Amino acid sequence: MARTKEFDPDRVLQRAMELFWERGYEATSMADLVTHLGIGRASLYSTFGSKHDLYLAALRRYLRHSEAGFVSALAQPGPALPALRAFVQSWVTEALTDPQHRGCFVVNAAVELSGRDSEVARQVEASWSVVETAVLSSLLRAQAQGELAADKDPHEIAHFLLVVMQGVRVIARAAPEAARLEATARLALAALE
Template sequence: MARPREFDEDAALDAAMAQFWSHGYEATSVRDLATAMGVTSASLYNAFGDKRALYERVFERYVDRGFRDRVRRFEHHMPPRDAIAAFFDEIIQLAMSDPHRKGCLIVNSAMELAPHDKQFHRVLSRVLKDIEGFFERCVAAGQRDGSIPANLHTADMAKALLASLMGLRVLARVAPQRALLEGAVRPVLAMIGVSTNPKKQRTRRSA
């Protein structure tokens, strides 16, 4: 009979996420993780496998709490064009409330792990495809309801939004300035009919 866990798994995963997110994969040792998670190294291996397996578990948790949570909140409860605008608006807000400039774990992983880890590259590619799919569904739905120009190439627009999102996340780590971040996404959002008036955007956010 398996022994019950002697620690809070959710709290331990959150602690591991904080370590990886702040320091990166390579710079985080198993000892660092065990200390942060409040477990022994043996317990860590028994519960989660090796460091690489734990990282993938943490990464999936991050994606579910971040991207997938936004999809659940925005895609099915907002008009499609508003869902895209709200997605970017929240990303900028997160960047402005990130004093340690940890950035996005998806982008961080793309830069550090994906280039030389084939298995993780597949995991990351699937997540990026899911994000692109969200944008494509929203653009297509907006074209059907008339809120997004019908002459835009749906799939290409989704790719442009994905590229803008990834670039925004990188830029936010270097220069987390609201005017800069909003200005960076304003042209691509204008293509789908989102207001490009900075004063109007600030009014909407404070309402």
């Protein structure tokens, strides 16, 4: 007869995500995971597989939760540019109000692992594609509604905003200085005028 799990796998995955997000993949040992998650090593392996498998599951969890919110916010009916401006500004606000300076889990994964881990690289690129597509859709809608000048290239602006926003998240991890990030947001938003 199979034993029932004495823990909630979803809750454990959430806690693993938080630990990987804070420390990174390499700096988080299996012993750290066992201690932080409060479950045995054998239970961890039987439920999630290897440390790498658990990391990928944590990254996918982060992506599901983070992408749903901003895609929904950018897809709301009505004027598109105010939502897009709020979206860009939210990245700066998030960076400045994160007391742990964790940055973005996706950016952290890209910097730490994507150059040598093809599955992480695939997840990171897929995430950035979702962000860029949501921004592009918002820009195309703004242009169709007359909010964005006809001579602006929505594809170029979407590429630019993606790179700027990811840069904000890198800075957020290292040195989130308000004046620097707010100036960056102002210049990025000027591309929408």
